[in-house]
Amino acid sequence: MLAKRIIPCLDVDNGRVVKGVKFVDIRDAGNPVEVARRYNEEGADEITFLDITASSDNRETIVHVVEQVASEVFIPLTVGGGIRVVEDVRRMLNAGADKVAINTAAVFNPEFVKQATDRFGSQCIVVAIDAKQVSGEGEPLKWEIFTHGGRKPTGLDAVEWAKKMVEYGAGEILLTSMDRDGTKVGFDLALTRAIVDAVSVPVIASGGVGNLQHLVDGVVEGGADAVLAASIFHFAEYSIGEAKQYMAERGVEVRL
Amino acid sequence: MSKTIAVIDYGMGNLRSVSKAIEHVAEASDRVLVTDDPALILSADRVVFPGQGAARDCMAAISDHHLNQAVLEAARSKPFFGICMGLQVLLQFSDENRGTDLLGLIPGKVRRFPEQQAVNGQRLKIPQMGWNQVHQSREHPLWQGIPQDARFYFVHSYFVVPDDAGLVVGTTDYGVSFASVIAYKNLFATQFHPEKSADHGLQLLRNFVHWDI
Numbered sequence: 001m002l003a004k005r006i007i008p009c010l011d012v013d014n015g016r017v018v019k020g021v022k023f024v025d026i027r028d029a030g031n032p033v034e035v036a037r038r039y040n041e042e043g044a045d046e047i048t049f050l051d052i053t054a055s056s057d058n059r060e061t062i063v064h065v066v067e068q069v070a071s072e073v074f075i076p077l078t079v080g081g082g083i084r085v086v087e088d089v090r091r092m093l094n095a096g097a098d099k100v101a102i103n104t105a106a107v108f109n110p111e112f113v114k115q116a117t118d119r120f121g122s123q124c125i126v127v128a129i130d131a132k133q134v135s136g137e138g139e140p141l142k143w144e145i146f147t148h149g150g151r152k153p154t155g156l157d158a159v160e161w162a163k164k165m166v167e168y169g170a171g172e173i174l175l176t177s178m179d180r181d182g183t184k185v186g187f188d189l190a191l192t193r194a195i196v197d198a199v200s201v202p203v204i205a206s207g208g209v210g211n212l213q214h215l216v217d218g219v220v221e222g223g224a225d226a227v228l229a230a231s232i233f234h235f236a237e238y239s240i241g242e243a244k245q246y247m248a249e250r251g252v253e254v255r256l
Numbered sequence: 257m258s259k260t261i262a263v264i265d266y267g268m269g270n271l272r273s274v275s276k277a278i279e280h281v282a283e284a285s286d287r288v289l290v291t292d293d294p295a296l297i298l299s300a301d302r303v304v305f306p307g308q309g310a311a312r313d314c315m316a317a318i319s320d321h322h323l324n325q326a327v328l329e330a331a332r333s334k335p336f337f338g339i340c341m342g343l344q345v346l347l348q349f350s351d352e353n354r355g356t357d358l359l360g361l362i363p364g365k366v367r368r369f370p371e372q373q374a375v376n377g378q379r380l381k382i383p384q385m386g387w388n389q390v391h392q393s394r395e396h397p398l399w400q401g402i403p404q405d406a407r408f409y410f411v412h413s414y415f416v417v418p419d420d421a422g423l424v425v426g427t428t429d430y431g432v433s434f435a436s437v438i439a440y441k442n443l444f445a446t447q448f449h450p451e452k453s454a455d456h457g458l459q460l461l462r463n464f465v466h467w468d469i
Contacts, residue, residue, distance in 0.1 A: 002430060003387045003407060040454065045387055071276045076409060076452050096272045098411075098452060121269075121309045123383055123411045171383060171411075200371075202381045225381060255387040255407045 003255040004219045005045035005226035006243055007078075007204060008233045010035060013052050015061035021234040036069045036077075039233070042240040044075065045255055048101070048174075048228060051081030063095045070096025080128055080174070089116050093124060101174055103128035104147050107154055110168060117169025126204075127170040131158035131191055132178040143191050150178035158191065159198045166199045173199060174228065177207040184210025184231070192222030204228050212238055212246040219252055258285035261465065262300035264327065265292045266317040268341065269308025277451035278304060281462035294326035302465070303330040305445075307341030311366065311414070312353035314341045324359065331361055331443050337464050338445030340412060343438065346445060347416055362438070364418035369431055380431040383413045390436050390448065394425040398444050398463040406456045408448035410436075415447060442469050 011019050016030040026034050036047050047069070051062040059082055066079055079092045080101030089100045106113050106127050117125045130150060135142040143158035162173055175195050177188035185208055192205045205224035209215060209232055218227045232238050244254045261282060263275050271290050279288050289296055297303055305327060307314050318324055330336055331346065338346055350356045350366035358366070369382050387407040392399050415434035418424065426437030428447070436447045444464065450457035 001389070002384060002410075005386050067272075070273055072280070074273070074277050074280070074451060074458055075454050094272065096276070098273070123308065123385070172385060197379075200379065200382055202383075202385050223378060225386065 001253045003045070003253050004224075004247070005204075006043075006215065006240055006247075006254070007046045007048055007226055007228045008039050008044050008240065009048040009050060009206070009228050009230045010234075011050050011052050011230070012062060012065060012081075013054075014058050015065055018052070019230065019234065032065045033068045033072065036073045039240060040073045040075055043244060043255065044240050045226070046076040046078060047073070048078040048080065050101075051079065053082070056082075063091055066092060066095040066097050078126060080126070085112070086115050086119055089120060089125075093120060097124075099124045099126050099172070101126040101128045103130065106165060107145060107147055107156070110164065113165060113168040113170060117171070122169045122171035122201075125170055126172040126174050127162075127165040128174040128176065129158060129162060129165070129195075130176050130178050133188070133191070141190055141194070143194070146178055150181070159194050162195045162199050166201050170201060172202045172204065174204045174206060175224075180208025181206075183208050186210065186214040187218045187222055187224075187227075189217060189222045192218060192224050196223035196225075202226065212243050215243055216247055216250050216252055219247070220250075258283070258287065259301040259465070260287045260289060260299070261302045261304065262297045262330075263288065263290045263304045263306065264297060264323065264342075265290045266307075266314075266321045266323055267292075268314050268317050269306060271306055274304060274306045274339065274451045277458060277461055278465065281458050282465050286465070292321045292323065294323060297323070297326045297330055300330075300334070302335040302337075302467075304337045304339065304464075305331070305342035306339040306451075307345065309341060310353055311341070311344065311350040311356040311358065314345055315356060315358065318345065318359070328359060328361055334442060335464065335467050335469060336443045336445075337461075338443070339451070340447060340449060343445035343447055344414060344416055346443075347418065350414060352414055362416075362418055362423065362440070363420065364416060366414050366416050368414050383411055384430045385411050387453075388428050388430060388436075388448075390426045390428055392425065393427050394439075396425045396439050396444070397467060398439070398460055399425075400463050401459050402456050402463075408436075408446070408450065408453040408457060410448045412447055
């Protein structure tokens with residue numbers, strides 16, 4: 001049976017891992033290659049790099065990061081952040097990325113998703129969706145797409161948007177709950193379930209993981225095909241091996 | 257003895273990971289060439305034939321690079337490893353793109369996973385994306401050091417159905433049981449990506465680099 005995937009996510013700024021990674025036996029926790037190698041050894045099923053470099057002058061650094069990691073870590077790599085035109089996608093894939101995540105650019109120019117999937121295939125185009133609940137208490141649940149780190153509403157309904165992106169060729173959806181991101185109270189399971197049930201492609205749940213049961217809930221209750229987390233792995237609260245063991249003991253199919 | 261391993265480059269998909277993975281497992285004296293030159297492919301000791309993307313685009317790219325004959329010749333004559341579309345295009349016909357004629361080396365077809373099929377109450381997601389088990393249905397030298405039912409990384413919506421079930425050396429379940437690995441004499445081809453399958457994938461490529469036929 002196909003395994004549910006566990007994906008650690010690394011924020012990279014100017015070629016360095018930020019938001020702190022604490023492994024006692026890593027020499028340079030800011031070095032993406034060392035961190036990626038460590039996650040691979042722990043059994044990560046994939047690694048996602050999110051480039052948060054603000055200056056466009058320094059965008060090239062993420063390309064070198066991907067090249068270095070891809071030369072010695074032989075699991076799938078996804079890169080997101082600052083992907084705006086077809087040329088950005090091409091550069092990342094040539095550097096060794098297997099998938100590229102398109103976020104804001106998809107909102108402002110949905111045709112870009114079409115162009116990218118026509119050119120490179122759906123298998124390597126992930127559309128990242130940042131959603132926030134907009135329904136009030138007692139109303140039917142409704143989520144909207146937000147940009148700029150959850151600050152700007154777009155008026156787009158999250159479920160409809162996910163369907164549209166799949167029609168446009170997205171091969172996977174990376175779904176982040178902006179309500180839960182950083183809270184450590186668990187995924188927004190209703191949101192996850194709503195998107196999973198609406199689309200035919202795999203969905204990665206993200207935002208809110210604080211413990212291992214949250215990962216189980218994401219796949220069992222949310223129905224997610226993969227779970228993405230940052231801080232619980234970075235701060236070595238849990239290793240990926242422990243997470244997988246925990247999930248396996250609760251009946252989730254994982255790659256051990 | 258130093259060997260030359262050619263990775264066929266016809267512009268479909270990123271070959272960097274494939275060449276890096278082979279360099280990782282090859283001997284220091286081996287040469288890994290990423291090339292679309294038929295002469296280099298035919299003079300290489302071993303050939304790796306990767307591929308990503310839609311069937312029609314792959315066939316057009318092979319043709320544009322004048323590689324049809326070189327691929328077929330290499331697949332008949334020397335250790336040859338097909339990966340993903342590099343497996344599928346070896347068959348005769350794919351349902352993809354409303355029907356696409358393929359290279360036709362191996363009698364059989366390429367089919368799409370059934371839509372709307374439910375497994376354990378959940379809809380089958382297409383593409384299959386992730387780590388699935390490969391059941392070694394037949395012995396093969398390239399399985400050496402790889403446990404039965406080990407997991408490999410898959411990304412695909414179509415799978416091969418060879419006419420001769422005897423060619424199947426590995427099977428995988430995804431809604432249906434399909435041929436995830438086929439082998440015939442000097443040829444070995446996988447639906448999954450060994451270059452993205454961590455230790456088991458590297459072991460498979462290592463076995464290929466050292467395969468004595």
